[in-house]
Amino acid sequence: MTRSASTRSASARSTGADPLVVDDVHVALGGREVVRGVSLAVHPSEFVVLLGSNGSGKTTLMRAAMGVIPIAAGQVRLFGTPLRRFRDRQRIGYVPQRSTAAAGVPSTVREVVMSGRLSRRPHAGRSSRDDRSAVAEAIALVDLEDYATQPAAELSGGQQQRVMLARGLASRPDLLVLDEPTAGVDARSQVALAELFGRLLGEGRAIFMVAHELGPFEPMIDRAVVLRSGKVSYDGPCTGGDLAAASEPHNQHHPHLVEPGPHVGIDGTGAWGA
Amino acid sequence: MNDILTYDFMQRALVAAIVTGLTAPAIGTYLVQRRLALLGDGIGHIALTGVAAGLLTGTQPLVTAVVVSILGAVAIELLRTYGRTSGDVALALLFYGGIAGGVLLVNLAGGSAAQLNSYLFGSILSVSPSDLVIVAVLGAVVLLLSVGLSPQLFAVCQDEEHARVSGVPVQAYGILIAVLAAVTVTVSMRTVGLLLVSALMVVPVAAAQQLTRSFRGTFVLAMGIGTFAALAGVLGSYEIDTQPGPTIVIVALGIFLALAPVGHLVRSTRRRLSSTNDPVEEAA
Secondary structure (H helix, E strand, O other): OOOOHHHHHHHHOOOOOOOEEEEEEEEEEOOEEEEEEEEEEEOOOOEEEEEOOOOOOHHHHHHHHOOOOOOOEEEEEEOOEEHHHOOOHHHEEEEOOOOOOOOOOOOEHHHHHHHHHHHHOOOOOOOOHHHHHHHHHHHHHOOOHHHOOOEHHHOOHHHHHHHHHHHHHOOOOOEEEEEOOOOOOOHHHHHHHHHHHHHHHHOOOEEEEEOOOOHHHHHHOOEEEEEEOOEEEEEEOOOOHHHHHHOHHHOOOOHHHHOOOOOOOOOOOOOOOO | OOHHHHOHHHHHHHHHHHHHHHHHHHHHHHHHHOOOOOHHHHHHHHHHHHHHHHHHHOOOHHHHHHHHHHHHHHHHHHHHHHOOOOHHHHHHHHHHHHHHHHHHHHHHOOOOHHHHHHHHHOOHHHOOHHHHHHHHHHHHHHHHHHHHOHHHHHHHHHOHHHHHHOOOOHHHHHHHHHHHHHHHHHHHOOOOOOOOHHHHHHHHHHHHHOOOOOHHHHHHHHHHHHHHHHHHHHHHHHHOOOOHHHHHHHHHHHHHHHHHHHHHHHHHHHHHHHHHHOOOOOOO
């Protein structure tokens, strides 16, 4: 399988600004302070997981760090640039939590994934050959080639989640930001997702993932940050009793998911479940 | 049939019908995707106040309608984005204020019931040569922008949050969609009328979706269905002596009703085929 977190971060960590730095950030939703002074960092080619129970503020923090909702106080830096002035949007692959890729009008998987290229071409114009090949590549990474011309809304929940992932990968980002990508995804697809993450990390890309449970990702995670009531209650390696104490129900170990079967791969060998 | 095409008013009405039939479903596809199918209806209500303002001041009603409905559309979009209290209620206030104010002002301007009626439901006799120029120019602008900016508009309508993170100026495009819808409403005013324009934005899209699987396919087919309905409606309204608006909408609805069972059949066949090919069903 993939190299473990420790060997990878020692060998593949590139120099350069940290993809994500959150410094004493406060976020209020409807007048209530949901995130209360959180600081954390994702270093180059690092895999950081943000854990916490429902209502702990983890999704709110992630959305604020991406500029989707306003920050009340504190600062976010993306690749060294303050969020407000950050323009290299193609360096970020954003995969919001989504139960469905459906909108009011049918759109094919390829059309949805193509919108992931907009950060590279924010203004008018036709898609270039590079756009089209990046989209095909992203669809292949999540093993949905056979579904490229199908309406995204007609796919299963897990497949729709992979459409969102492919859209996030389409700009070939240096930082992948995901909100619970494993929610409602079967065990086989989780393992395939872990394989894909391993490959991305090996290429020197960083991953910041909001999660409920670690599942098959555990061996490749560099750091886990646990939020409780809008504050960081733990920041460190994801093995050991400290994490267990900080996040009781969410670090369940799934030994049967860590070892993939002999045919697991991401190149069309049917690694992904339905 | 051939001789009616030689009438000047009919030629103008048919050109206006083509412009309406192309633009209304084009912008309507984005509205439906954004789940704002009834936005056109609201703008139509507001546009009536613009028409009345034109009648009162002796300005060309089409021009004042464009101005007022653009202002109304921007107000709706801002209310939607920033509305703290119920956006729904705020929109209702705007809509009914628009139509009540419009009718009141038309009455004050000494407009007849027939004149009001022609704005609400269209009138093929009323497209003047100067109207036609404005309609054609505005229609061309709407088409150019809704086709040329389709990647951006698609992304904003599909997933606002993702578009924002991608650096797409979401609010600007949201306002652009509302403004294009407002312009389309006024462009369509003479043909379908203000009360039914929203139907021509939505019904061709709903009809096209019965057969299509992609956004682009829906966009193109909806424009085709809209153009056919608008032309058939205008010609039909002359033949059977009805108002063009209701005639166009009934044709569009007829197409929808004809395509709905076909679409149902196609989808269920496809589902059966794909489930026999791929027996693994979602476990989670």
